[in-house]
Amino acid sequence: MIVDENSNPFELGCATEVFGLSRPELGRDLYDFTLCSPAPHTVMRDGFFTLTGVAELEAAETADTLIVPNRPDIEVPRRPAVLATIRRAHARGARLVGFCSGAFTLAEAGVLNGRRATAHWQWAGQFRERFPAVHLEPDVLFVDDGDILTAAGSAAALDLGLHLVRRDHGAEVANSVSRRLVFAAHRDGGQRQFVERPVPDVPGESLAPVLAWAQERLGEPLTVAGLAARAAVSPATLHRRFRAQLGTTPLAWLSAERVALACRLIERGEERLDLVARRSGLGTAANLRARLRRETGLSPSAYRDRFGTGGGRLAGAT
Template identity: 75%
Template sequence: MIVDEGTNPFEVGVATELFGLPRPELDVQGPLYEVTLCTPGRGVRMNHGFFTLTGVPGLEAADEADTLVVPGRPDNVVPRGADVLDAIRRTHARGARVISFCTGSFALAEAGLLDGRRATTHWMWADVFRELHPQVLLEPDVLFVDEGDVLTAAGSAAALDLGLHVWRRDHGAELAAAVSRRLVFAAHRDGGQRQFVERPVPEVPDESLGPLLAWAQQRLGEPLTVADLAARAAVSPATLHRRFRSQLGTTPLAWLTGERVALACRLIERGEERLDVVAARSGLGTAANLRARLRRETGLSPSDYRRRFGPRSPLPPSPLLATPLLPSP
């Protein structure tokens, strides 16, 4: 992780929490990630001078990284140092994965990694980003963008969403869900969800989707439809759609499908080899639909997913097979 002058401490903490801490609760052999910080000087002052980071390696440490994390900083109109940009370019050129958190995408754009590619950044900086980097295909209204070897997250909290997405991509849905439980964070928010939702103070009693989501997550294997969700919430499908858009930034059908795919992934990781059983228990219906949905969400066929992610060392029984951790309404 490159920590540049003026870096926001929060994003540094997110990367450290996600990838740098031991995970004894996972019951797997050895560390799944090892994190090294590096800086362009002997001492780097963090944002607002909260503290100075010293005693860490120089930028040459990035030359050994499999993944490079670039956190954000608030002074995005000030160009990054040539040494920082060179380190980012070198790391990417030799095939390493590069990830930005929040406005770290400005550094990736300055380094030329985002030319002609999709990316996101904090919504407050979207107009400035477009002005400075018109060659980037900016998507300002999503949580994160995964372009394979280059990934960008929006605002600070979206760094957690992208970090858990990386866990899922590297180690499967089951371990990512275990990490999310440790963080007391939403187990899965799709990158396409909106990063910021303007919402006035409600003038009616609580309309939180939390109880409805919990109810639906207990019944993913049943033939639930959007109409069933609306009936459970005692509202019309149109009203339910507006509430999902307002509170979650997605549609009821997209949310339901995403939850079913996540459950199918966990079932495969836990050793279920019969695709018709996985499809039925996850609510995806048929093996053909399971194959199509899994490939769309993960880029892998069920057999490829099984070879990559499971079964693995046994984990404690997961409550996420019944009731995943819900995002705050």
């Protein structure tokens, strides 16, 4: 991770927490994480503190994944040395990550032209004016465009960080990291839920109770009507609350939770694909194959080979 003058401490903390800490509960470390800076003394945002004792910028030359600097003064040009480092990393095939205003850094380096990205909703207009060649998606928490990934606001750095852990190490490991963070392993919502709006006057509208109830019963035949009855609201009201709080629909949320459960079962060594489908509520092995490939880009066998605990093939997997 490159840290530069006026960088945000929060995103620095997010990256350190997700990628830099040892994981004794997993029996292994997930990443070799290094902080580097173009200067020996880096004054962080608003002069909160000065960062010293980190590696020089040259450390970024061998990174497989490079997190670029972000800061609140989006109009101030980035250091040429930092932009050159980002371009070289992109040219050699490194994965690039921008948190919040880090999308401006990536765009200034010229690596986002023709690519998809997101940035904080407050800066969407300015970003489009300055970088019209970038396909900005302002209504999502993060964008995964393959080798370049961007997160929207500051807290979305955690969403993107956990997504990278899930992509690199599987759902089970990502869930373990999220539990240690006490943070949701996957939020389906977008930035629309965070744009300024009046605070609702009606108390007790949290979806948390019904979500927890459904997560314990994913293998059962759940319906929107059943979820609404559990929440003691009409199906239309339930839809509105899902849209407002999660940025998705009840069925889409339910499908994503079932795929996540299927991934965990495969990672834990369950080899019977039909049993995985039944226990996760996906019904049939064919539906599981289709959903898993849509969500992860992998077949059940390929997913098990990459993230499973041992050898062997899933029965019925292709």
